[in-house]
Amino acid sequence: MSEVELTAALEQKTLELSAMQAELEETNRGVVALYAELDAQAEQLRHATELKSRFLAYMSHEFRTPIASFQSLTRLLLARTDGPLTAEQEKQIRFISDTAAEFSDMVNDLLDLAKVEAGRVEINTAWFEMVDLFSALRGMFRPVLVNPEVNLIFEEPQGMPKLFTDDRKLSQILRNFVSNALKFTVQGDVRVSAVLNDDATVTFAVADTGIGIAADAHASIFQDFVQVDSPLQKRWRGTGLGLSLSKRIAELLGGSVGFSSELGKGSTFWVTLPAELHPERVART
Numbered sequence: 001m002s003e004v005e006l007t008a009a010l011e012q013k014t015l016e017l018s019a020m021q022a023e024l025e026e027t028n029r030g031v032v033a034l035y036a037e038l039d040a041q042a043e044q045l046r047h048a049t050e051l052k053s054r055f056l057a058y059m060s061h062e063f064r065t066p067i068a069s070f071q072s073l074t075r076l077l078l079a080r081t082d083g084p085l086t087a088e089q090e091k092q093i094r095f096i097s098d099t100a101a102e103f104s105d106m107v108n109d110l111l112d113l114a115k116v117e118a119g120r121v122e123i124n125t126a127w128f129e130m131v132d133l134f135s136a137l138r139g140m141f142r143p144v145l146v147n148p149e150v151n152l153i154f155e156e157p158q159g160m161p162k163l164f165t166d167d168r169k170l171s172q173i174l175r176n177f178v179s180n181a182l183k184f185t186v187q188g189d190v191r192v193s194a195v196l197n198d199d200a201t202v203t204f205a206v207a208d209t210g211i212g213i214a215a216d217a218h219a220s221i222f223q224d225f226v227q228v229d230s231p232l233q234k235r236w237r238g239t240g241l242g243l244s245l246s247k248r249i250a251e252l253l254g255g256s257v258g259f260s261s262e263l264g265k266g267s268t269f270w271v272t273l274p275a276e277l278h279p280e281r282v283a284r285t
């Protein structure tokens with residue numbers, strides 16, 4: 001190659017290089033701008049989440065007083081404090097009372113959810129025996145076991161050590177699982193069990209012989225406000241918040257939730273938690 005050709009080729013390469021450099025600089029500027037935009041959007045999202053949590057917390061809190069007065073007034077009326085009731089009046093008052101109770105559950109779930117989202121949930125760990133937790137749950141559900149065709153069975157845990165976690169939060173998760181199982185089981189058993197795993201975690205399972213959940217609903221079942229359409233669903237309105245709340249509480253306790261279910265056969269919901277909750281295993285929200 002002659003010197004002239006070489007110089008021309010070099011000039012050509014230099015030109016190409018500076019074009020590439022200009023392009024790169026432009027790309028860089030684009031990336032920097034994108035980052036800034038992402039940052040701004042993340043900030044907006046954080047702000048929106050905070051506003052949502054605060055709104056939920058205020059709203060739920062404000063709703064509690066009127067709901068409590070509905071409940072106490074209906075109690076007074078049903079106790080015939082103000083005189084006798086006709087059968088129709090009693091029916092209507094019971095309807096108000098049931099609706100107020102449902103409303104109250106919904107408000108409590110929303111308040112809990114807002115607290116979890118705002119990272120304001122306190123975890124109170126203590127040592128406790130599994131059997132005590134099971135017997136408290138048994139006592140809690142005894143008054144609501146109205147269907148003689150469904151047995152609620154607590155299996156005696158075998159070789160279970162004392163647990164060190166937040167027993168009230170664990171109980172809240174199990175209450176959700178058990179009350180769902182009872183809602184969606186017309187006949188058969190609801191069985192609550194606990195096993196110690198090799199990795200020092202404990203799995204609590206609530207298995208039912210109820211209506212089950214169709215495969216296409218499996219992916220979304222732990223999301224907020226999700227309810228699966230079924231004839232039983234119409235009878236029990238619920239909030240669709242219990243499972244998502246249970247999932248978040250389990251994560252706060254360093255654990256996880258899961259389930260398996262077959263339509264028409266039944267479902268098993270479980271929660272696995274460290275048998276001893278150490279601070280470094282507590283999920284940050």
Ligand code: ADP
Nearest residue numbers: 180181184226227228238239240241242243267
């Ligand atoms: P809620 O019970 O208030 O509707 P959840 O979040 O606890 O809300 O449950 C969400 C939905 O998941 C329920 O509405 C129901 O459709 C379905 N589901 C939960 N547990 C069961 C179960 N054991 N058997 C059948 N369906 C269930």
